[in-house]
Structure formats: C-alpha cells, structure tokens
Amino acid sequence: ATNRTFTMIKPDAVSNGHIGAILNDITSAGFKIIALKYTQLTEENAGAFYAVHKERPFYGDLVTFMSSGPIIAAILEKDNAVEDFRKLIGATNPAEAAKGTIRKKYAESIEANAVHGSDSDENAEIEGSFFFSQIERF
Numbered sequence: 001a002t003n004r005t006f007t008m009i010k011p012d013a014v015s016n017g018h019i020g021a022i023l024n025d026i027t028s029a030g031f032k033i034i035a036l037k038y039t040q041l042t043e044e045n046a047g048a049f050y051a052v053h054k055e056r057p058f059y060g061d062l063v064t065f066m067s068s069g070p071i072i073a074a075i076l077e078k079d080n081a082v083e084d085f086r087k088l089i090g091a092t093n094p095a096e097a098a099k100g101t102i103r104k105k106y107a108e109s110i111e112a113n114a115v116h117g118s119d120s121d122e123n124a125e126i127e128g129s130f131f132f133s134q135i136e137r138f
C-alpha cells in the first residue's frame with residue numbers, strides 16, 4: 001500500500017554538503033516529497049523527538065549532536081515507504097550498511113549517521129507531526 005515515512009538529513013550530512021545528493025537518492029528511488037523544511041532543533045526539541053531513547057546510554061550525546069546544526073526534515077510517500085526507506089538508508093551503523101545505501105555513502109559514525117528513517121507507520125505519523133502541520137503537507 002502507498003504510505004508515508006519521515007526522514008531527517010542530520011547535521012553531519014548537512015555540514016558535509018550532502019543535502020542535494022541525498023535528496024536526489026531519495027527521489028530517484030521513487031519517494032515523493034510531501035513536506036520539506038530546513039531548520040535547527042533546540043536541545044529541548046531534540047530531547048522530545050528522541051524521548052523513546054531517554055534511558056539509552058547514547059541519549060545525551062544524540063540530543064547534543066542532533067541540535068548542533070541545521071537539518072532537513074521531510075515526509076516521504078511511496079508504496080511500502082517505511083520498509084523501503086530503511087533499505088535505502090542501510091544499517092544504523094554505517095560500518096554495517098550495505099554498499100550503495102545512503103549511510104554507506106555519506107555517514108561518518110553510528111551517531112553521525114547522515115539520515116533518520118521512521119521504524120513504523122505509527123512513528124512516521126508521530127514524527128512527521130512533530131515538524132509539519134496539515135497546511136505544510138502537499
């Protein structure tokens with residue numbers, strides 16, 4: 001079925017100049033852009049977005065990193081969007097990501113891993129709504 005996922009191009013990939021290449025990979029793979037913005041998270045915003053990871057040892061560093069510079073946020077649509085997007089971006093740790101995946105090509109480390117992708121339809125809607133109102137979706 002056609003459904004939606006949510007992504008961020010993280011501060012590492014933005015500062016390394018990969019916005020254009022990553023958006024090209026995403027649209028070339030058949031994802032339609034439903035919403036798009038360039039913004040920077042405060043530490044409070046990043047903490048709320050990643051609240052599900054609050055008890056993890058990497059949470060503090062993740063929040064600091066994700067608020068360290070501007071990001072791109074987007075809602076994407078495609079058949080089987082959540083699963084296909086996770087295949088396109090590759091494993092969380094770029095050292096384990098398959099050849100040709102976005103993380104293999106552009107990520108620096110497990111934390112500075114270039115992109116985020118939602119892990120379920122439910123989280124895609126929650127995460128998309130964190131950034132976008134109805135009048136920002138097309």
Ligand code: CMP
Nearest residue numbers: 053058062092110111112113115116117
């Ligand atoms: P993301 O898909 O955005 O969701 C949570 C993020 O936490 C993940 O990408 C990584 O950037 C980060 N993360 C996950 N596991 C680790 C880890 N073991 N060490 C540091 N960061 C991690």
